[in-house]
Amino acid sequence: MITIHAGQLLAKNLRFFREHVPGVYQIVKGQEPNRDVYRVHTARKVNVSTIEKYEGERWQAIHSLYDPLQEAVRWAKPALKAETREVVLFGLGFGYYVEALLALNPQLRFYIIEPDLHVFLHSLEVRDWTGFPWEQVLYLGFGSDEAALNTLHQSYFQRVHTALQIMELPAYLRLYPDIYKRFTETLKKSREEYVESMTTTLYFQKMWARNAMKNLRRMTESPSAYSLTPQFQDRLVILTASGPSLTEAIPVIKRAQEEQKAVIVAAGTSVNSLLKQGVTPDVFISYDPNEPNYHMLKPVFQSGIPFLFASTIYYRIMEEYEGPVAHFLTNQDYIYPYLDRKAKPEEIVQDAPTVTLIAMQLLLKMGCKAIYLAGQDLAYIGKQTYAAGTSAHHDAVNAGETTAFQQRLTVENNQGELVETNESFMTMISSINNFFTRNPVQNIYNLSAYGAKLKNIPYVSLEQLEAALEQEISVPFVWSVTDVNPKKQKKLLEKLYKDVQSCAYDIRHLEGLLKRMQKDDGLKPSLQEQMVLEYNNIVDRFLAKPAFIGLFYPWMQVYLQHMQRVIYEIKDLPIVKHFVPIRDLLERFVAEAKAALQFYEGNLKEQGK
Numbered sequence: 001m002i003t004i005h006a007g008q009l010l011a012k013n014l015r016f017f018r019e020h021v022p023g024v025y026q027i028v029k030g031q032e033p034n035r036d037v038y039r040v041h042t043a044r045k046v047n048v049s050t051i052e053k054y055e056g057e058r059w060q061a062i063h064s065l066y067d068p069l070q071e072a073v074r075w076a077k078p079a080l081k082a083e084t085r086e087v088v089l090f091g092l093g094f095g096y097y098v099e100a101l102l103a104l105n106p107q108l109r110f111y112i113i114e115p116d117l118h119v120f121l122h123s124l125e126v127r128d129w130t131g132f133p134w135e136q137v138l139y140l141g142f143g144s145d146e147a148a149l150n151t152l153h154q155s156y157f158q159r160v161h162t163a164l165q166i167m168e169l170p171a172y173l174r175l176y177p178d179i180y181k182r183f184t185e186t187l188k189k190s191r192e193e194y195v196e197s198m199t200t201t202l203y204f205q206k207m208w209a210r211n212a213m214k215n216l217r218r219m220t221e222s223p224s225a226y227s228l229t230p231q232f233q234d235r236l237v238i239l240t241a242s243g244p245s246l247t248e249a250i251p252v253i254k255r256a257q258e259e260q261k262a263v264i265v266a267a268g269t270s271v272n273s274l275l276k277q278g279v280t281p282d283v284f285i286s287y288d289p290n291e292p293n294y295h296m297l298k299p300v301f302q303s304g305i306p307f308l309f310a311s312t313i314y315y316r317i318m319e320e321y322e323g324p325v326a327h328f329l330t331n332q333d334y335i336y337p338y339l340d341r342k343a344k345p346e347e348i349v350q351d352a353p354t355v356t357l358i359a360m361q362l363l364l365k366m367g368c369k370a371i372y373l374a375g376q377d378l379a380y381i382g383k384q385t386y387a388a389g390t391s392a393h394h395d396a397v398n399a400g401e402t403t404a405f406q407q408r409l410t411v412e413n414n415q416g417e418l419v420e421t422n423e424s425f426m427t428m429i430s431s432i433n434n435f436f437t438r439n440p441v442q443n444i445y446n447l448s449a450y451g452a453k454l455k456n457i458p459y460v461s462l463e464q465l466e467a468a469l470e471q472e473i474s475v476p477f478v479w480s481v482t483d484v485n486p487k488k489q490k491k492l493l494e495k496l497y498k499d500v501q502s503c504a505y506d507i508r509h510l511e512g513l514l515k516r517m518q519k520d521d522g523l524k525p526s527l528q529e530q531m532v533l534e535y536n537n538i539v540d541r542f543l544a545k546p547a548f549i550g551l552f553y554p555w556m557q558v559y560l561q562h563m564q565r566v567i568y569e570i571k572d573l574p575i576v577k578h579f580v581p582i583r584d585l586l587e588r589f590v591a592e593a594k595a596a597l598q599f600y601e602g603n604l605k606e607q608g609k
Helices: 004-020 022-028 068-079 096-104 117-126 146-157 170-175 177-214 216-221 225-232 246-258 270-276 291-300 315-320 335-339 355-365 392-398 423-438 462-470 488-519 525-543 546-552 557-570 575-606
Strands: 038-042 049-055 058-061 086-090 109-114 137-142 164-168 236-240 263-267 283-286 307-310 325-328 370-374 408-412 418-422 444-446
Touching: 004 022, 004 117, 022 117, 022 137, 038 117, 049 117, 058 170, 068 096, 086 096, 086 146, 109 117, 109 146, 137 146, 146 177, 146 423, 164 170, 170 177, 177 216, 177 315, 177 335, 177 557, 177 575, 216 325, 216 335, 216 488, 225 325, 225 355, 236 246, 236 270, 236 355, 236 462, 246 263, 246 270, 246 370, 246 462, 263 270, 263 355, 270 291, 283 291, 283 355, 291 315, 335 488, 335 546, 355 370, 355 423, 370 462, 408 423, 418 423, 488 525, 488 546, 488 575, 525 575, 546 575, 557 575
Parallel strands: 086 109, 086 164, 109 137, 236 263, 236 370, 263 283, 283 307, 307 325, 370 444
Antiparallel strands: 038 049, 049 058, 408 418
């Protein structure tokens, strides 16, 4: 039972969180702590509250029942490293450990995950949180599932540096061993994903920016793919991929199309295989920014098949494709959303290493009733890697004339057996599994009996698909899209031209500042400070422009994250100490910005501006 004092303290804490930490308030409001397996006491030596939990058939203390403050101090002194400036903390408890760490280093900042919400709910009734240093808590999350732990790790990865330390409340290791194991596993997995993401971005960042810019004219001339939503709404879709099991599904696909019981959508190069096997899909989807995609898709450039293209697709494809087209945005296109403020964030598709996941996202956003994957193997089927006819390169791989991947791995298939796959396929499997773990669905099915098992995408047989098709009514697919405003292209290009010129002004100023900073290593400290402040003013103005996010950030986003980490490391130093790091950072920044500027100015000239 809650006491009058506890009720008053609870109300005070809730008012504080509602006003100052609304994210926490939204989580705790209306919640009641479990009073059966938790007991709150006043510590025997000091007048503060402590708590214990009934676990493993006995009561176990989360904080010392005798003196929780001294317990936290004894833990903090040997545990905290001298160079630490940020702490990732597994467990908040009643906050005593955070306060003990701050007593040793008042400048610390924290990323905290509290796996047991009931501990925090009890604390609201017995400790005053209004004086807690929340301004130094950069992230506070609650929960123990993989999503909550991943969110924690992602909150600090962009600023990872040597002064960051991962720490754990001692009792939490004993009380929550399974959650802690998951904490460390997700940390490792998130770190690997972050490194992989940065590696991918480093390789593709200029390619994405180049394609988005060069595709701008075709984007403004074409309708949005979402204007086709009525053609997909509540329809059954057969989505083809390039795996060898596609051939097995061809008779069912042909019959479904002839009877108009399903919309046939080809993902990537599977369109080539379908055509060679006598099937013309209703539409096909592609997004790959690389030049090889151009050569693989060239056989369909004059096919007349309706084409849904991503804004970051390799630009020569869009220069030469002759059939009807509609576009969609991926999250790697920063240019179009910045230019067209009517672009809807909820319609942007998350980039992925496989076109099938891109297509699934798009089809789900357009409201289809169910998606059946044909040829989505991501494993070797009968020693074959691809369906016949997807491309000359893929056919050569199947024939053993060339090797796509040296390393062979194993994965569980839809029959519970281990089958061979490769590193690239494993990356695709992981991306699909991760996406549908975060965004679970119940209307996607995999027709590949011996393909890799995918999370939340169950296997169904071709016979089960045929039974589902029997329940569908015949509806023809019609390419019916909205008209495009003929003035839109001119308006967006004029805005782009104006913003590029504005950015050029800032870049020239930064280049001039860099030359002055490099002129003489013997600059007086007062002049160094002045130059650092000048740098801050110019960069703040430049980075605040929407055009910077739209045009220059995507061109050098990995380097900008490096800059952010360096500046974060030096921000507490005297301004004069910023001079050398900023001068060194500015050299590469100016070079990247000038290269991007030259690219955009050149393309605007090509487009008649």
